[in-house]
Amino acid sequence: MRYLAPSLAVLALSLAAAAPTQAEEGMWTFDNFPIARANATLGTHIDQAWLDRVRLSSAKFGGCSAGIVSAEGLVMTNNHCVSSCVANLSTQAINYAETGFTPARREDELKCPGGTAEILTDITDVTERMHKAGEGLSGQAFTRARDAEAGRIEQEACDGDTGKRCQVVSLYRGGQFKLYTYKKYTDVRLAFAPEERAATFGGDLDNFSFPRFAIDAAFIRLYENGQPAVTPTHFTWNAATPVEGTPVFVSGSPGSTQRLLTQDQLMTIRDVVLPMDQLLASELRGRMIRFSEESEENAFIAMDPISSVENSYKRGLGRMRALIDPAFMAGRAEAEADFRARAAAGSTAGDPWADLAAVQPIQRQLYPAYSLLEARAGGGSSLYGYAETLVRAAAERAKPSDQRLPEFADSRLASVESRLMAERPVYPSLDQLRLEWWLSKTREWLTVDDPRVRVLLGQESPEGLSARLVAGTSLADPAVRRALWDGGLAAVRASNDPLIQYALKVDDQARAVRADWEARVEAPTARASEQLAAARFAAYGDAVYPDATGTLRLTYGRIEGTDVPGQRFGAFTTFNGLWDRATGAAPFDVAPKLLAAKDRIDGDTVLNMAVSSDTIGGSSGSPVVNEAGEILGANFDSTVLSQRNAYGYDVNVNRSVIVTTGAVTTALRDVYGMQRLVTELGAD
Template identity: 80%
Template structure:
C-alpha cells in the first residue's frame, strides 16, 4: 500500500526535483529565501525585515534548534535536546528525568556542562576565494588547500573574539561557499524540563508517527558575564489554540540531506552506508538494553543513550525504505535524466561528464567506507561514529590529535584543529561531565568488536588496534587505568601540548598515540580518492544546476540555519491518515498505565486542572529533517506557535526528496507548553516572563 500511495505523487516529485523547488519544498538559506513564492503560496506578506527578526531569534543549540522567547535570554527547545544536560546534572538519587527540572528562581537554573548556543548574525559569500584555493589541484592537495583557506577566512573574521564563531559553509556540494558568523554563548543553563515520560509518552512505538501526545519541550537560558543575556529580538509567545490551515514557517538547523546526489551515489548509500549503519546501530541498541536490565543504576545510566540510538536506527529504517521503493527511485532517476538533458544543452558541457566522474568514485567508496566510518568517522554519509560514542575515547582523541596538530602551522593542520576552531574543541574538552566506566566499556567493546568484524581479523589495521588482546580485555584495562574523567587532567594535558601528551602514562592517551598511523592513513586515503574527486565533480554539477534552473534551486541541508514553510494540516494518504491536532483528552484516552503509555506522575496528577480540549501536538506540511528538532514554528506575525520535535516515518525519505503529500512535521504547541508550565509544574515565573495573561 505504501508504494501505491507514494507512486501517486511520484510525477509531482519528479517535476519538482527537475525544475526546482515547488510549493513548500526547500530548506532555504536566509540569504536566498523565496519571499515572493512563499507569500504567493501561503497568502502571507512577509518581507526581509521579518526574515531578519526570525534569524536573530533563532538559536542553534548543540545538534538541535531553538528559539528565543524573552528579552532575558530565555530559549525554548525540545526536551530531548536537553536530555544530555538533564542526565549530566542528575544523579541516581536526584534524577531530573523522573522528577522534571523546575527551578523556582533564576539562581537555581543550572549550567549545562559543555553546552553552547549560537545565533547567526552575518552571511558573506566567499565562493571566489574557496574556488581559487583549489584551482589546478588534485587529490589530498586539493582538500588540504581548501581546508587551509577556510581556516584563514574564519580566522580573519573572528580571531580574538571569544563571543563569536565563524564557519565557512559549503553549499550546493561545493557550488557556493558562505562565511557564517555566529554570536556564541558558552554559558547555557537549564531553566525548565518536564518529566521525561511527559515528553516521551508512547516511547519508541510512537516515535516518527502521528497522532502524538508528547510535551517535548524545555527551556534553557543564555548567560553572559554570569547574568542572563539581553535579547531584545525574540519571538512573541502565542498561547492561543492553533487553527488548521494556518500558514507557518519553521526556522532551524536541519542536519543533512542528500537530495543533490546522483543515482550512483544514492545506490552506494542504499547498498553500503545504510546497511552498515543499521546493523551496527541495532547491535548497540541490544547491548545497551541488556546493560540497562542488569541493575537500577545501569538503567539510569543507559536511559539517554538508548533513546538516542533508537532514534538513529528508526530514522535509518525510514531512509532505507525510500531507497528500496521502486516508485521513489524511479522519480529520482527521471529527475536526473531531465537534469542531464539540460546539462548536455549547455554551451560549456562538451567534453565534461561529472556523472561519469562520480560513478568512478563509487567503487572506491564501497571499498573504503567501513574503514573510514569505523576508524575516523566524519564521512558526511552515515551515522557510525569512531569510538562507539565513548566520551573517554573522544577526549583522548581530541587531546592526542590536538597536540599533534597544534605543533604545525594552522594552515597545515586538520581543519578541526585550525586556530579558528580551537575554542570549540576546548569547550567540549574542558566540560565537567559525569563519566560512567561501565557504560564506557560497553561502548568501546562494541566499537572494537564491530571494527574487527567488518574489517576482518587479518586486516593489519585491526591487528594494530588490538595487538594480542581481546576487545573486552583491552578496554577493561584502558577504562580502569585512565584518569581522563578528571577535567583538571584533561586541561593540563591540553595546555601542556605535545610534550605533555607524549610523556603521559595514561593508558588511553598512549593507546590513541599508538593507533595514529593506522587511522590517519585511512583518512588521507579517503580525502585523496573519495573526498577530492567528489568535490570536484559536485562543483561542476552545482554550476550546471544554477545554469539550468536558476535561483529555484536550494542547497542540501548542512546543519546550518534554514527556513521552510507550510500549513497546519493533517494527512490523507494510505498508511498515514490523521487530523491536524491531538489534545490532552486524547492523551488521557490513549493512556493504559503501562509503559510506554503511562502518563508521567505530575502530569497525571494535574489532569483535572488542564482543559481537555487544549491542543497538545499538531502536524505541519513543512520540509524538515533530523537537526530540525526544537525549531521554532512561527506565524506571519512572527509569533511562536510551537516547536518541531519529530516527523512521520514516511517523512524520513525527506533526506533524498520532498513529497508534500506525506511530509509532516510534528509540533508541540505553545498552548500545551503553557498548560504544562502553569497547571502541572508550577512554573508561573516563566509563564509571566512569556507574557501570558
C-alpha cells in the same frame, strides 16, 4: 487535500532542482529565501525585515534548533534536545529526568556542562576565494588547500573574538561557499524541563509517528558575564488554539540531506552505508538494553544513550524504505534524466555524472574501514574521545594553522578546548561497553587478519582491552585533561595513561585511512559536485535550494493532517486524547506529575499538531511561527514516511510534528508550577 500524481510528485521532489519547486518544498537559506513564492503559495505578506527578525530570534543549541522567546535570554527548544544536560545534572538520588527540572527562582537555573548556543548574525559569499584555493589541485592536496583557506577566512573574520564563531559553509555541494558569523553563548543554563515520560509518552513505538501526545519542550537561558543575556529581538508567545490551514514558517538548522546526490551515489548509500550503519546500531541497542537491565544504576546511565541509538536506528529504517521504493527511485531517475538533458543542451564542460560514478566502487571499498577506524573511532566512548582529541590536538597544534587537520585550525581551537574541558559526568561501565562494541565490530567487519585490526587489538580481546583501558585511565578528571592540553605534545607523549598511549598507538593508521578517503573519495567527489552545481544553476537558476548542512534554514507550509492510505490523521491531538491513549503500562504510562494535574487541565487543549513543512533531523526544537512572527510551537518529530525527506520532499506525506505553545503553557502553569516563566512569556 492537494494531490500530485505519484510520478509527478516524486519528480518534483527528487533533486530539489525542478523549476519551480513544489509548494512547501525547500530548506531555504535566509539570504536566498523565495519571499514572493512563499507569499503567493500561502497568502502571506512577509518581507525582508520579517526574515531578519526571525533569523535573529532563532538559535542553534548543540545539534538542535531553538527560538528566543523573551528579552531576557529565555529560549524554547525540545526536551530531547536538553536530555544530555538533564542527564549531566542528575544523579541517581536526584534524577531530573524522573522529576522534571523546575527551578523556583532564576538563580536556581543550572549551567549545562559544555552547552553552547549561537545566533546567526551575518552571511557573506566567499565562493570565489574558496574555488580559487583549489584551482589546479587534486586528491588530498585539493581538500587540504580548501580546508586551509576556510580556516584563514574564519580566522580573519572572527579575529580572536571569543563571543563569535565564524564558519565557512559549503552549499550546493561545493557550488557556493558562505561565511556564517554567529553570536556565541558559552554559558547556557537549564531553565525548565518536564518529566521525561511527559516528553516521550509512547516511547520508541510512537517515535516518528502521528498522532503524538508528547510535551517535548524545554527552556534554556542564555547568559553573558554571569547575567541573563539581553535579547530584545525575540518571538512573541501565542498560546491561542491553533487553526487548521494556518500558514506557518519553521526556522531551524536541519542536519543533512542528500537530495542533490546522483543516482549512483544513492545506490552506495542504499547498498553499503545504510546496511552497515543499521546493523551496527542494532547491535549497540541490544547491548545497551542488556546493560540497562542489569541494575538500577545501569538503567539510569543508559537511559539517554538508548533513546539516541533507537532514534538513529528508526530514522535509518525510514530512509532505507525510501531507497528501496521503486516508485520513489523511479521518480528520482526521471528527474536526473531531465537534469542531464538540460545540462547537455547547455554544453556543460566534462561529465560530472561519470566522474561521480567512477568514485563509487572506491567509496564502497573504503567505507567500512573509514567508518570504523576514523569516523566512529571509539564507538562513542567519552574517555576515548578525550584521548583521541588530546593526542591529535597536541600533534596538530605543533604545526602552522593552515597545515593542520581542519578541525584543529586556530579558528576552531577554542571550541575544541571548550568541549574537552566541560565537566560532564563519565560512566566507566558505559564507556567500556562502547569500546568493547567498537573493537569487536571493527574486528568483525575488517576481519581478524587485517593488519590494522592487529594494531588495534594486539594480543588482547575486545573485552579485555576495553576493560584495561577504562580501568587505568584518569581522563575522567578535567584537571588531568587540562594538564595534558596545556603541556602539549611533550606531555602527551610522556603520559603513562593507558588510553593516551593507546590513542597514540592507533593514530597513525587512523590518519592513513582518513588520508586515503580524502584523496580517493572526498576530493574527486567535491570536484565533480562543483561541476554538477554549476550545471544545476545554469539549468534552473535561483529556483534551486541547497542540501541541508546543519546551518540555519527557513521552510514553510500549513497546519494540516494527511489522507495518505495508512497514514490518515487530522491535524491535532489533545490532552483528552492523551488520557484516552494511556494504558498505565510503559511506554503508554502518563508521567506522575502530569497525571496528578489531570483535573486542572482543559482536555480540549491542543497538545501536538502536524505541519506540511520541509524538515529533517536537526530541525528538532525549531520555532514554528506565523505571519505575525508569533511562535505557535516547536518542531520535535516527523512521521515515518517523512524519513525519505533526506532524499526528496513530497507534500502528500511529509509532515512535521509540533508541540504547541498552548500545551507548553498548560504544562508550565497547571502541572509544574512554573508561573514565573508563564509571566515572562506574557502568557498570564
